[in-house]
Amino acid sequence: MNTSNSSCWVAAILAISVGLAPLGCESVLANQAREADASVIASKAGRATLEAGNRRFLDGGGKVHSWQLERVVQTGECGQRPQVGVLTCADSRTPPELIFDEGVGDLFVVRIAGNFVDPGALGTFEYGSAALGMHTIVVMGHTKCGAVTATCAGTPLPGNMSAFTAAIKPAVEGISDVRAAEVANVRYQMKQLRERSEILSKAEAAGDLQILGAIYDVDTGRVRFLD
Numbered sequence: 001m002n003t004s005n006s007s008c009w010v011a012a013i014l015a016i017s018v019g020l021a022p023l024g025c026e027s028v029l030a031n032q033a034r035e036a037d038a039s040v041i042a043s044k045a046g047r048a049t050l051e052a053g054n055r056r057f058l059d060g061g062g063k064v065h066s067w068q069l070e071r072v073v074q075t076g077e078c079g080q081r082p083q084v085g086v087l088t089c090a091d092s093r094t095p096p097e098l099i100f101d102e103g104v105g106d107l108f109v110v111r112i113a114g115n116f117v118d119p120g121a122l123g124t125f126e127y128g129s130a131a132l133g134m135h136t137i138v139v140m141g142h143t144k145c146g147a148v149t150a151t152c153a154g155t156p157l158p159g160n161m162s163a164f165t166a167a168i169k170p171a172v173e174g175i176s177d178v179r180a181a182e183v184a185n186v187r188y189q190m191k192q193l194r195e196r197s198e199i200l201s202k203a204e205a206a207g208d209l210q211i212l213g214a215i216y217d218v219d220t221g222r223v224r225f226l227d
């Protein structure tokens with residue numbers, strides 16, 4: 001990336017983003033970040049908010065569903081201000097909005113088998129950070145991940161499936177235990193976000209972005225954040 005132009009790019013993206021919101025929406029957008037319902041992520045305490053949402057999910061006390069149509073109208077008219085990005089697996093057992101009891105407009109999500117970083121994911125999160133005000137990215141792996149298991153097994157996969165094993169392989173080199181490999185892959189992909197994106201690494205250094213890692217247990221529904 002051309003460093004000298006990066007601040008111009010960010011300014012241009014911000015201008016476009018603000019320009020999309022009709023007059024009168026600024027207060028609505030601001031309110032999106034501090035609505036009374038605690039299920040809306042409101043501050044840089046992203047981890048605590050996500051943990052609280054996961055507890056509601058586990059307790060069967062999720063409350064986001066009750067006001068989704070209102071949020072559809074609001075975000076459709078005024079745009080989105082998602083506070084948290086999630087990079088997670090395509091596995092059908094890992095839907096982040098349900099797991100964290102979050103709703104329409106709350107999470108900026110990239111899902112791909114093995115939750116690995118590619119140029120599309122980098123660009124997506126750069127946009128989320130620079131234009132939408134996203135302050136947290138969670139790389140969330142999960143237990144019993146087929147992509148990680150296949151990579152550890154080392155068996156060649158047909159077609160384009162080798163794309164995810166190739167992206168995960170450097171993370172799990174020398175690790176035979178799949179659960180340890182799932183954690184190693186999360187840590188490796190967090191590193192990839194920092195090393196391959198100047199926009200994200202600068203935002204993190206400036207305190208405008210935090211990058212977290214987590215593992216979701218498909219047997220219990222519980223999210224465990226990595227230290």
Ligand SMILES: [Zn+2]
Pocket residue numbers: 089090091113114115142144145146147148
């Ligand atoms: Zn998976």
